[in-house]
Structures are given as C-alpha cells and as structure tokens.
Amino acid sequence: MSAELKVSGLGKAFTAGRAVVDDVSFTVAAGEIVVLLGPSGCGKTTTLRCVAGLEHPTEGEISLGGEVISAPAKGILLPPRLRNVGMVFQSYAVWPHLTVRQNVAYPLKTRGLSRADMDAKIRQALALVDLESYADRSVTQLSGGQTQRVALARAMVYEPRLLLLDEPLSNLDAQLRLRLRDELRRIIKAVGLTALYVTHEQTEAVVLGDRIGVMRDGKLLQLATAEDLYNRPADLFVAGFTGASNVVPGTVRAHHGAFGEIETASGARLSAWLNEGTPVGERVMVAVRPENIDLVPAADAPNRVTARILERRYQGTHTIYHLDLYGARIEALEMGTAPRHAEGGDVTIALPPTLCWAYPAAEIAP
Amino acid sequence: MAEAAAGVLYRRVRNWSWTALLLAVLSFLVIYPTLMLLLGALTGSNPVVDGYHWTDASLDNFLTVLANPNVHAALGNSLIVCTGGTIIAVGIGLLFAWIVVRTDTPGRRFVAAASMLPLFVPPLVAGVAWSILGSPKTGLVNAILAKIGLDWRINLYSMSGIIFVFGVYYAPYVYMFTASALRNMDPALEEAAEISGAGPVRTLFTVTFPLILPAILSGMLLSFIVMLGIYGVPAVLGAPSNISVLTTYIFQLTSWSPPRYSTAAAVALILMLVTGALVWLQQRLLTGRSFTTVAGKAFRPRALRLGPWRWLTLALAVVYLFVVVVLPTLALMVAAFRKFLFIRDIPSLFDEKQYSWIHFQRLFANQVTINSIINTMEVAVVTAILGGLLAFAIGYTVTRTRLPGRRAVDIISTIPVAIPGLVIGVAYLWAWIGLPGGFYGSIWILAFAFIARFLPDTVKALSSSLMQIHRELEEAAWICGRGTLSTIGSIVLPLARPGVVAAMTLLFVLAIRELGSSLFLYSSGTIVMAVQLLGYYEGGNISVTAAFSLVQMIILAVLIGITNRLTRGAAAGGIGRSG
Ligand SMILES: Nc1ncnc2c1ncn2[C@@H]1O[C@H](COP(=O)(O)OP(=O)(O)OP(=O)(O)O)[C@@H](O)[C@H]1O
Numbered sequence: 049m050s051a052e053l054k055v056s057g058l059g060k061a062f063t064a065g066r067a068v069v070d071d072v073s074f075t076v077a078a079g080e081i082v083v084l085l086g087p088s089g090c091g092k093t094t095t096l097r098c099v100a101g102l103e104h105p106t107e108g109e110i111s112l113g114g115e116v117i118s119a120p121a122k123g124i125l126l127p128p129r130l131r132n133v134g135m136v137f138q139s140y141a142v143w144p145h146l147t148v149r150q151n152v153a154y155p156l157k158t159r160g161l162s163r164a165d166m167d168a169k170i171r172q173a174l175a176l177v178d179l180e181s182y183a184d185r186s187v188t189q190l191s192g193g194q195t196q197r198v199a200l201a202r203a204m205v206y207e208p209r210l211l212l213l214d215e216p217l218s219n220l221d222a223q224l225r226l227r228l229r230d231e232l233r234r235i236i237k238a239v240g241l242t243a244l245y246v247t248h249e250q251t252e253a254v255v256l257g258d259r260i261g262v263m264r265d266g267k268l269l270q271l272a273t274a275e276d277l278y279n280r281p282a283d284l285f286v287a288g289f290t291g292a293s294n295v296v297p298g299t300v301r302a303h304h305g306a307f308g309e310i311e312t313a314s315g316a317r318l319s320a321w322l323n324e325g326t327p328v329g330e331r332v333m334v335a336v337r338p339e340n341i342d343l344v345p346a347a348d349a350p351n352r353v354t355a356r357i358l359e360r361r362y363q364g365t366h367t368i369y370h371l372d373l374y375g376a377r378i379e380a381l382e383m384g385t386a387p388r389h390a391e392g393g394d395v396t397i398a399l400p401p402t403l404c405w406a407y408p409a410a411e412i413a414p
Numbered sequence: 415m416a417e418a419a420a421g422v423l424y425r426r427v428r429n430w431s432w433t434a435l436l437l438a439v440l441s442f443l444v445i446y447p448t449l450m451l452l453l454g455a456l457t458g459s460n461p462v463v464d465g466y467h468w469t470d471a472s473l474d475n476f477l478t479v480l481a482n483p484n485v486h487a488a489l490g491n492s493l494i495v496c497t498g499g500t501i502i503a504v505g506i507g508l509l510f511a512w513i514v515v516r517t518d519t520p521g522r523r524f525v526a527a528a529s530m531l532p533l534f535v536p537p538l539v540a541g542v543a544w545s546i547l548g549s550p551k552t553g554l555v556n557a558i559l560a561k562i563g564l565d566w567r568i569n570l571y572s573m574s575g576i577i578f579v580f581g582v583y584y585a586p587y588v589y590m591f592t593a594s595a596l597r598n599m600d601p602a603l604e605e606a607a608e609i610s611g612a613g614p615v616r617t618l619f620t621v622t623f624p625l626i627l628p629a630i631l632s633g634m635l636l637s638f639i640v641m642l643g644i645y646g647v648p649a650v651l652g653a654p655s656n657i658s659v660l661t662t663y664i665f666q667l668t669s670w671s672p673p674r675y676s677t678a679a680a681v682a683l684i685l686m687l688v689t690g691a692l693v694w695l696q697q698r699l700l701t702g703r704s705f706t707t708v709a710g711k712a713f714r715p716r717a718l719r720l721g722p723w724r725w726l727t728l729a730l731a732v733v734y735l736f737v738v739v740v741l742p743t744l745a746l747m748v749a750a751f752r753k754f755l756f757i758r759d760i761p762s763l764f765d766e767k768q769y770s771w772i773h774f775q776r777l778f779a780n781q782v783t784i785n786s787i788i789n790t791m792e793v794a795v796v797t798a799i800l801g802g803l804l805a806f807a808i809g810y811t812v813t814r815t816r817l818p819g820r821r822a823v824d825i826i827s828t829i830p831v832a833i834p835g836l837v838i839g840v841a842y843l844w845a846w847i848g849l850p851g852g853f854y855g856s857i858w859i860l861a862f863a864f865i866a867r868f869l870p871d872t873v874k875a876l877s878s879s880l881m882q883i884h885r886e887l888e889e890a891a892w893i894c895g896r897g898t899l900s901t902i903g904s905i906v907l908p909l910a911r912p913g914v915v916a917a918m919t920l921l922f923v924l925a926i927r928e929l930g931s932s933l934f935l936y937s938s939g940t941i942v943m944a945v946q947l948l949g950y951y952e953g954g955n956i957s958v959t960a961a962f963s964l965v966q967m968i969i970l971a972v973l974i975g976i977t978n979r980l981t982r983g984a985a986a987g988g989i990g991r992s993g
C-alpha cells in the first residue's frame with residue numbers, strides 16, 4: 049500500500065516574494081525512508097506540511113502513487129483527510145481527552161471499518177509499538193517515549209500510503225532518543241512504509257534514512273545516501289553542515305582528471321577533488337574533515353606536509369590539534385587516549401585528495 | 415534567656431494581633447452581615463420594629479417561604495431566563511471565539527473587540543435601551559416596522575426578551591474563557607484529526623470542543639451565575655408584564671408596605687445557595703484537569719480557510735456589534751435628544767428640528783441628579799481607597815507571610831464570590847437597619863457593602879501582582895536590616911504600586927456601576943446614579959432616563975478607558991466577574 053512520493057518544483061511563500069520553500073524536487077521510492085536534514089528555519093517542516101496538505105504550496109506539484117495531490121497551477125489541492133497519509137507531529141498531538149486505544153481508533157472510525165476489523169488493526173498497531181498493555185490508559189499518564197509511540201501507532205494504524213514524521217524524537221531525552229531511533233527505523237521498515245522524516249540531527253538522519261536530503265534557506269542542496277553525503281558533499285554548505293569544519297582558501301592552477309591542483313595562501317600546492325568545469329585561475333575553498341587528516345602518513349602519500357601545532361586540546365577519548373597549515377588554521381583529530389604530539393612542535397601529515405573537496409568561492413552565499 | 419522568651423512572646427502577640435485585626439475587619443464586612451441574613455431568613459420579624467432576636471429563629475419561616483408559590487414562580491422564571499440566556503451566550507461566545515482564533519476572517523481584531531464590548535455596557539442601561547427599542551407598543555423597532563408596512567412585531571417585555579438581552583450581553587463570558595482556551599491549544603491536535611481523515615465539522619466536535627470543554631462549561635456557569643444576580647435587565651423588561659425573577663422579587667418584598675424583610679432574606683438566602691453551588695462547581699472545573707494549558711508555549715496560529723464564507727463570519731460580528739452596542743446607543747440618543755419620542759414617519763426621524771438638549775436640561779435641573787452623581791463619586795472613592803488598602807493587606811498577609819490565621823483570612827475574603835450583589839444588599843440591610851447610630855442610610859454602608867462585594871476579585875488581582883515580586887527582593891531588604899513594615903513601605907509597596915493603583919481604579923469603576931446592593935442601602939440623601947436611573951425609568955420619563963443613561967455611559971467609558979490604560983487591558987476580566 050506504500051506509494052511513491054514525487055515532489056517537483058515545490059515552492060511556498062507565506063508572504064509574497066519571500067519563499068520559505070524554493071523549487072524543491074525529490075522522489076521517495078515506495079518503501080524508502082528519506083530524511084530531510086537542515087538547520088533550524090530552513091523550511092523542512094514547511095515542506096513536510098505541504099506534502100501533508102496542512103500547508104498550501106504556492107508552486108510545484110506533489111504526487112503520491114501517481115495521483116497528483118497538490119498542484120496550485122492546476123488548482124488541484126486534495127485536503128489532508130483525503131490524502132491517506134500518516135503523520136507524527138513534533139509535539140505528538142495525541143488527544144489528551146482520549147485513551148490510548150481511542151487515540152489509535154480515531155482514524156479508523158472516520159473510515160467506517162467494522163468493529164472486528166478495527167479491533168484487529170488496533171491490536172496489531174499497539175503490538176507493533178509495544179503498547180498493548182497500555183491500551184486503556186489515559187494518554188496523560190504516559191511517559192514521553194510511550195506518548196511518541198502512541199502517535200506512531202495512530203499514524204500507522206490505517207496503513208497510510210506515506211508516513212510523515214516531524215522531528216519525532218526531539219522532545220525526548222538523549223538516552224531514549226538513541227534507543228527509539230533504531231526502534232523507529234525497525235518499525236517503519238517492518239511495515240514497509242514510505243516515509244519522509246524531518247530532523248536537524250545528523251546522526252539521527254544517518255541512522256534512520258535510506259537517503260538524506262540537506263536543506264538550506266528553502267532549497268534542497270543534495271539528496272544522497274549517507275555515505276555519499278559524507279564523502280561527496282555537493283557544496284561547501286553541505287560539507288560544513290555534515291562536519292567538514294576545515295576550510296582552506298586557494299586558487300585553481302591545474303586539472304588532473306577529477307582532481308585539481310590548488311595553490312594555497314602559503315604558496316604550497318594541494319591536490320583536491322574538483323569539479324572539472326571549474327576554470328584554472330578560479331578562487332576556491334577546500335573543505336576537509338578533521339578526522340580525515342592523516343597524522344601518520346605513508347612516505348609517498350600525496351598532500352604530505354609538515355605543520356606547526358598551534359594548540360592541543362585534549363578531549364579524553366581523542367585529541368584535537370590546531371595546525372598552522374596552508375596559511376589557515378586547521379583542526380586535525382587523533383583518536384585514542386594518549387596524544388602523540390606536543391603543543392608548539394611540528395607534525396607531518398597528509399590530506400587524502402579524495403577527501404579534500406574544492407568548491408568555487410563565488411558559490412558561497414554571503 | 416528570659417529576654418529571649420519575652421521576645422518570642424512579644425512577636426507571637428504581635429503576629430496574632432495583626433491577623434486578629436484583619437479577621438475583625440472581615441467579620442464586620444462579611445461574616446456579621448451573612449449571619450444577619452441567615453437570622454433574617456429564619457425569623458418572621460421586622461428588625462426595624464422588633465430588633466434582633468435569635469431566640470425566635472426557626473426553620474419554619476424559611477420553609478414557609480420555600481413553600482410559597484410566588485417564590486416558586488420567581489425561582490422558575492430565574493432558572494428559565496438564565497438557562498435560555500446561557501444557551502444563547504454559549505452559542506455566540508463559542509462562535510466568536512472560533513472565528514477569532516481559528517479562522518482567516520478579515521478584521522479579526524475588530525471581531526475580538528466586538529466580542530468583548532458588551533461587558534462594558536451596564537445591564538440597567540442595556541435594559542433601558544432595549545425597552546426603548548422593543549417595547550410592544552412604542553418600541554422604536556416596532557414603530558419602524560409599522561411604518562415600512564411589515565406585520566412583524568417584537569416584544570422585549572417578555573421572558574424571551576429578557577433571555578435575548580441576557581444572551582447577547584453575557585456572551586463575552588463564554589467568549590473570554592473559550593477564546594483563551596483555544597489560543598492555548600496546540601493546533602497540531604486538530605491537524606492530527608484532519609490527517610486521520612476527519613472533516614472540519616467532525617474535528618470541531620470530536621477534538622476541538624471536547625478539549626476545551628472545561629473552558630466552555632466554566633464560561634457557561636459564570637454567565638449563568640452573573641445572570642442570576644442581575645437586577646437591572648429583568649427589572650426594566652420584566653416589570654411591565656409582571657414577570658418576576660428572584661432578584662426583582664426580593665426587591666419587591668422590601669418595597670411593600672410594611673416591608674417583608676424576613677421573606678426577602680429567605681429568598682436572598684435561596685439565591686445565595688444556588689449561586690454558591692454553581693460557584694463551587696465552576697471553581698472545581700477550573701482547578702480540575704485542563705487539557706489545554708501548556709504554560710509558556712506559543713503556538714503558531716492556525717487559520718482555517720473559509721473562502722467566501724469569511725465574509726459571512728465578518729458580517730455576523732458586525733451584526734452582533736450593531737445589536738449590542740450601535741442600535742441601543744442610537745435608541746438612547748434618539749430618545750434623549752428628540753423632543754417627543756413619538757415618530758410620525760421615517761423622515762421625521764432625521765428632522766433636526768425634532769432634536770434638542772431639553773431633556774438633558776431637565777435632567778440636570780433636578781438637584782437629585784447632581785446629588786446622585788456626587789454621592790456615587792464619594793462612595794466610589796471611599797470604596798476604591800479603603801477596598802484597595804484592605805485587599806493589599808489581605809493579599810500581602812496571605813501570599814507573603816506565614817502568620818497564624820492567614821488561611822482563615824484567605825477563606826473569609828473569598829466568600830463574597832458566591833454572594834450576588836443584591837444578596838449583599840439584603841444582608842447589609844438586615845445587619846444595620848435595626849441598629850441606631852445612622853450607619854444605615856449613610857454613604858459608608860454603601861461603600862462597605864461594595865468593598866465586601868468586590869473583595870475576592872480585588873484580593874486576587876493584588877495577590878497575583880504581589881506574587882510577581884520576587885521574594886528575594888524583600889529578603890534583601892531584611893538582610894539590610896529593615897523590619898517587616900519598613901520593607902513593605904520601601905520595597906513591596908513601590909513595586910506593587912501599579913497593581914494597587916490598577917485594583918483601585920477597577921474598584922472605582924465597579925462601584926459606579928453597582929446597582930444590586932445599592933438598591934437596599936441608599937437613603938434619600940445618599941442615592942446613587944444607578945438607583946436614580948432606575949427611579950427615572952420607573953417614573954415613566956423615558957427621555958430623561960435615556961439622557962441619564964447616556965451620561966452614565968460616557969462617564970463609564972472614560973473611566974474604563976483610564977482603567978484599561980492602568981491595567982494594560984485587564985479591565986474586561988475585572989468587570990467580568992461582577993456583572
Ligand atoms: N505560518 C507561517 N507564517 C509565516 N512564516 C512561517 C510560517 N511557518 C513557517 N514560517 C517561516 O518559514 C521558515 C521555515 O519554517 P519551518 O518551520 O519550515 O522550518 P524548519 O526547517 O522546520 O525549522 P525547525 O528545525 O526550527 O523546525 C521559517 O523562517 C519560519 O519562520
């Protein structure tokens with residue numbers, strides 16, 4: 049019953065001229081979990097609510113299982129109640145005047161099922177979220193995690209074509225969040241639902257999603273598997289947002305296939321992954337993750353240099369070195385409880401070219 | 415050692431003497447009159463002639479009154495008009511709350527203001543205005559209907575007339591409660607219902623209304639309670655067709671000759687018991703679990719798109735405002751400024767030669783009018799100052815000290831919540847009419863009755879402003895070596911001053927509006943505006959009555975404007991409770 053979700057050119061402006069969601073297109077295959085990730089206010093919730101029908105898009109088209117459910121240009125707008133999607137709200141929005149069972153039964157009642165069918169489905173849904181013994185409790189007597197599971201059961205009980213989740217774990221404490229995010233993926237996969245999941249937590253996105261879409265200022269920057277996202281960020285923002293905190297400015301001097309030769313402020317050259325279309329002489333920013341810097345490089349490793357350690361920050365399980373490198377201040381991370389280098393000393397390192405990503409500086413938004 | 419013991423003893427005596435003083439004041443203001451009302455209900459005597467004798471108190475008098483068919487009729491009428499009025503009020507209040515909070519109706523601020531405005535119209539003035547509009551023979555509406563050849567007539571001098579006026583003027587009580595409950599409700603709760611497959615109407619009835627049910631019931635009970643204690647509306651609209659409700663019946667009993675003071679006390683006691691039970695129920699609802707209070711969370715407003723229907727919802731608000739404010743004000747103006755109320759034809763309604771200030775001149779030519787205004791101001795000033803100070807003393811003692819006996823102070827000061835103004839009037843009458851010394855018939859008895867009547871609200875308002883002053887500010891002063899009184903003077907009073915001033919101005923406004931208790935306590939020398947207005951009405955001079963109504967509306971509008979400034983918009987809530 050899960051259906052494919054197709055969003056194309058979606059746009060939403062609350063006040064004319066200021067788009068909160070801007071030309072967002074993506075597809076969620078039937079049974080796939082796609083996570084929308086992005087900083088606060090980037091338009092994730094708005095995108096989700098447009099898909100739910102709770103917000104009216106101003107542009108684009110949304111179709112579910114081949115049926116167009118929203119297309120403002122054609123005047124199509126299916127109300128939420130007819131979309132047959134399930135939604136878990138950030139505040140859960142379980143109804144406090146009803147019991148657990150009544151909450152889960154509500155969507156079935158509006159669908160006019162027979163009593164027996166209804167009971168069976170409720171039992172199944174409650175079993176799935178492990179709440180059978182709480183069926184007749186008032187939801188006001190449940191813990192945060194249990195409330196969240198009631199919301200999930202209510203959203204899934206009628207086998208919706210699509211499940212929408214808006215930061216369902218953000219109201220829980222850290223411990224519970226870790227446990228429930230694995231649980232959540234297991235349940236969604238067990239039912240085989242198509243799911244669109246919104247969060248601003250990277251780790252949550254990586255664990256939960258089959259694919260992750262990174263949003264910024266209403267735009268979808270990249271939609272890819274977690275591995276691609278971490279190893280091939282599409283732009284500097286995605287790189288920075290996913291943790292590539294080091295940025296080295298430089299100028300393109302030559303192309304060698306997929307790689308470019310970048311001259312840095314210190315004059316030293318650096319080989320980095322570079323889009324072939326970037327012309328020689330263009331100013332670029334090279335991003336690299338602290339944990340991808342090789343502190344024990346092989347003798348013939350590319351991008352091998354010696355740098356001064358400006359500062360050492362011991363963190364218990366790992367150590368962060370601030371290096372003076374290529375005329376910039378670069379962080380490198382060393383695992384283990386025993387740091388090998390001292391502050392003020394020199395260290396020889398290497399930057400693996402496949403994990404150094406150069407982006408045109410002009411693309412960077414102010 | 416002996417010195418320390420003496421110190422402890424001294425402090426204990428000092429603490430007790432403060433609460434004892436407060437308790438004595440409260441006994442004088444609240445307990446003694448209530449006991450006297452009870453005595454009155456249980457005896458058949460007249461305190462003016464016979465004095466007070468607890469010895470002949472027995473249940474018989476009360477039971478006789480209970481068995482009286484006139485009492486049954488009045489009680490029945492009261493229940494019918496209040497129930498009818500409440501149903502209309504709930505319909506209007508709930509509808510406007512929903513329009514304002516949950517729809518995209520244009521001009522929602524205007525709708526919100528319109529929904530609150532009727533609170534500021536004194537019930538007596540509303541009654542007078544609607545009697546000018548809707549009396550069966552000479553009512554302006556009927557006159558106009560006749561001129562334009564319609565066969566349809568309205569008659570406000572009827573049960574349904576009273577129900578109508580009650581319903582439209584007391585809708586704000588339901589509105590206030592339900593609008594704030596809706597505002598505090600997470601819109602996701604309704605969205606979840608929509609996602610689940612429920613349509614707007616189903617969502618409204620299975621999710622929205624059940625969730626704000628405590629607020630609906632609470633507003634409903636409050637409007638019922640207030641209607642039950644109102645004298646002005648049923649007096650004006652019910653009298654011409656001999657419809658008695660409890661309040662008007664009680665007053666009739668005291669104006670017979672000889673006055674039936676003990677029967678009045680018994681009926682007042684019935685009114686008080688019914689009110690008390692309802693107040694108790696309402697308080698329970700308020701403290702009971704409420705689904706919607708999520709403290710400090712601001713929800714993104716959810717506006718249901720009404721499409722073209724949004725013009726209908728706006729129109730409803732315009733019609734409402736027209737019915738409760740514009741039409742009555744126009745009626746009063748026509749009556750007050752026209753030389754003769756008789757309307758020959760429609761054009762004559764716009765003929766300026768028909769209009770003059772003559773009725774105002776006649777109004778102010780009567781010295782009693784001037785006196786009533788002066789008296790009202792005197793009473794209001796005394797009420798505001800003494801009432802404000804007393805409420806501050808009580809509020810401070812209850813919220814800020816651990817003095818012995820403060821619980822008793824707290825409880826006694828909230829008793830008047832359950833006593834309608836009119837019943838306080840009867841109680842004060844019983845308490846003082848039989849005693850020499852001239853207290854009964856002075857300005858002071860009016861002021862004291864008002865202070866007692868409005869004490870719960872004033873204390874509550876002041877307590878909440880006191881609670882906003884952080885304890886540590888006070889403790890800092892103690893650490894600096896200040897004593898309790900010095901701390902209150904130098905820290906608490908200055909910080910609480912806005913609250914105290916606001917409470918005092920609110921008391922001032924309430925005292926000016928008050929009719930129910932004044933009815934039993936004025937004398938020819940101390941007559942107040944509201945009573946004098948009723949006097950003009952009963953004297954049959956509609957034009958002068960209308961003129962005086964306008965004068966009072968203007969005085970009140972100015973004062974409420976000032977109060978609203980001082981209380982940052984809280985005047986509505988303050989006036990709300992007392993009707
Ligand atoms: N109803 C609304 N009216 C006006 N502006 C809105 C409305 N809803 C959202 N916005 C604006 O749209 C932008 C995106 O909001 P959205 O809720 O989609 O962000 P988000 O990515 O979900 O952020 P968060 O992680 O904080 O939940 C914000 O700048 C917000 O202020």
Ligand SMILES: [Mg+2]
Nearest residue numbers: 092093094214
């Ligand atoms: Mg959000």
